[in-house]
Amino acid sequence: MNAAGQVDQIFVTIKSWLVGHAPAPFQTLVSIVLMIAAIIVVFAALFALTVLLERKGLGRIQNRYGPNRVGPFGVLQPIADALKALTKEDVVPRAADAVVHYLAPLVLVGTVFLAFAVLPIGRNMTAVNLDAGVLFFFAIGSATELSIFMAGWSSRNKYSLLGAMRAIAQMVSYEIPLILSAVAVVMMSGTLSTVAIVEQQAHYTAGIAHWNVFTPWGLAGFILFMIAAMAETNRSPFDLPEGESEIIAGYFLEYSGFKFALFFLAEYVEMMAVSGMAITLFLGGWSSPLSFLQWFPSWGWFFLKLLAFLGVFIWIRGTLPRLRMDQLMNFAWKFMLPMTLIVIFSAGLWRFLAPPVVGPGVLGAVIRWLVCALVIFAPYIVLARTLERGRKIEKRTYRFAE
């Protein structure tokens, strides 16, 4: 094994070395504990980094500095935030259902971290290689709805409940386009195993990887998946469940101190989880985009892509205002759902237009690409026109009481 390969497999080697020290009956247990600890530590640290980047990034987007007082350039801000969250008083409303109120953040964080079990973080670096990994991921993703509703319901606060209801409505609606856009990938790769999906994309033609995002259905599916993922994780512009201006903070209104911090953590970790899934499904997981870049460790590629995703999340949060509830629902059912179905159709077409059908060589590939892209783009235009018909966008005028 060469040096690059050794660096690539360094964590796998360290883990097997550590496990080797444990007595034989406990080796499985030690291995599991090590993987869980690694996932929790790495993604919690990444959470701290993301919060810092988000606050600095949003600041720059709004033409201000962002936090710059704690440590050089404010890099120690996450530590100050964590200390603040830890030392704050934990208030439980008298009327709240104390047990459920206590359990909600724990269930949320637990389920959110479980999603990482099936994500291939690097070559041979998947905690559990399930045959139905994609299915497991979405099943676990749905469980976050339960904990959000637990939080909203148990707080016994109207705003909390409103937030939870909004969250449920939103997450149930957007789960369908989320899963349907993943279905196209599953159809094409013929497997539900995340490891196999990534390995299929880690092949190269003329130096370029076979990532799904380079196909028309993959590109469209990827965009739809990311929109749905944003709604699924209650990120701006889909952060209606926690709309500060309308329902104060939504379902975690009655949470303070560390429990609130757990909700905050869960939101960001969930964001990383869906980004990880998008990377796995569409952006070739740990594989490098060009074949000559393969010397860079596979886990490095994964985290680079993940950071890019987090950056885009922050960018979008700094750009778009919050949607209204009817806009949110209309968008899910009238646009996202038909588009995902069209993407699935296009994926099928892509499959049947495989090289021998449209002709050999580069020309055939280009024709295949263009035909499949047209199948998605034409309905998109029609759909967008239809949705905008009859809607007058004009400057709003205000009428005041006489």
Added chain:
Amino acid sequence: MLGEGIIQGLVETARNFFGSYVEKERLVTVQFPEERRELPEATRNFPFLLYDGGDPMAGLRCVACQICEKECPPHCIHIEKSKDKKPDFVGKAQAYPAVFDIDVSVCMSCQICVEVCPFDAIRMDTAFELSTDNRFGGLLWTKEQLAKSNDYYRTIHPTEAAECDERRAKEAEEAKGKAAAAAAAAAAKAAAAASGGTPSAGGTSANGTAGNGAKAAPAAPEQTEVKP
């Protein structure tokens, strides 16, 4: 087309993000304790008491007339008049405040005390960092804390201070003229009453300090026995 506006918005925020690193005028934040924006001359925040000369307590212009105390809408001024009197800049015997307190936490910066003061004794300050860790004593400012020199007034509100100084110099001049006339009249009377007697001491005071110009009479010469 659907999604076009989103792209435009993303471009705009990206321009803001990168622009804030290169264009100084984009980043308008003033990092307060280290950097300070220069205050405009019209800044007014909290009143202070003016004094002339070197000794703050002796040079206070305030004569404890208590107009400001009565006019103050939130009643944040507390004045106690002195029992004895001392001469003011035109030489008139005036009381002075034995106690002059302003409650910072009550003051609403309305400047009415400044407008009603006939003695140019109270003016608005530009200082705004008035917070303290002692909310009982720390926010009640006594006359020692309130007293600030005329030079300070000239630095914070130059135009207004120049106008005030000019007016006061004129008043002092007029008072001096009247005093001289009165002294001359008294001297003439004395001379007429007792021809060949010693000349009055009051006559010498008229040609005292003539060149105080802009500086409004730091210590007026003794003219207490003459009525203008």
